[in-house]
Amino acid sequence: MATTTIAELRHDHEMIDILARRLSGLLESDATPVELSTALDHLLNCVAEHLAREDTTIYTLAMSAQPGISRTKVDQVREDFERLKANWQDYLLFWTPEQIAADRQGFADASRAMLPRLRNRVKLEESLLVAAALQGELTHPTAH
Numbered sequence: 794m795a796t797t798t799i800a801e802l803r804h805d806h807e808m809i810d811i812l813a814r815r816l817s818g819l820l821e822s823d824a825t826p827v828e829l830s831t832a833l834d835h836l837l838n839c840v841a842e843h844l845a846r847e848d849t850t851i852y853t854l855a856m857s858a859q860p861g862i863s864r865t866k867v868d869q870v871r872e873d874f875e876r877l878k879a880n881w882q883d884y885l886l887f888w889t890p891e892q893i894a895a896d897r898q899g900f901a902d903a904s905r906a907m908l909p910r911l912r913n914r915v916k917l918e919e920s921l922l923v924a925a926a927l928q929g930e931l932t933h934p935t936a937h
Contacts, residue, residue, distance in 0.1 A: 797846045797847070799922050799926045801846065802843070802846065802847055802918075802922055803919065803922050803923075805839070805842070805843035805846070805847070806843075806915045806918060806919045806922070808839050808843075809836070809839055809840060809843060809911070809912075809915050810912055810915055812832070812835050812836040812839055813836060813908045813911055813912050813915075814912075815832055815835075815836075816829070816832040816833060816836055816904060816908060817904070817905075817908050819832050820900075820901045820904055820905065826890065826893045826894035826897055826900075827890070827894075829893050829897070829900060830889075830890035830893050830894075833885075833888065833893075833904075837885055840881070840911070844878075847918070870917070873914075874914065877910055877911070877914055880907070880910070881907065881911065884903060884907050887903075888900050888903065888904075
């Protein structure tokens with residue numbers, strides 16, 4: 794069992810936000826489909842690595858970081874996350890480099906819908922990590 798620190802998870806969040814902003818910026822430029830595909834690939838790899846570490850950690854932190862938070866609220870957060878994760882997977886499966894090249898505008902529209910959701914999720918998780926850090930949760934063991 795490996796140990797993932799709050800600092801590592803926060804670094805992941807920072808990188809996801811940077812890469813999502815980078816892709817958003819490219820959408821508003823004259824970036825080529827190849828540039829868009831490369832930026833998406835960087836983002837998806839960062840998200841995948843992060844999820845491998847964080848998936849089980851964030852809910853334990855949610856319960857410990859916010860005393861009095863209801864189990865129902867944590868379950869709702871988990872359900873929202875699972876829905877976003879499924880939508881993210883669908884987005885990634887559909888928007889291949891070939892599909893981006895064939896429909897740049899469709900990719901831009903889909904990305905403008907998806908990227909804010911991803912960034913909002915990172916903000917939510919970041920707030921949980923900050924709360925846990927302030928309570929002295931320095932590490933949380935996770936299997937990966």
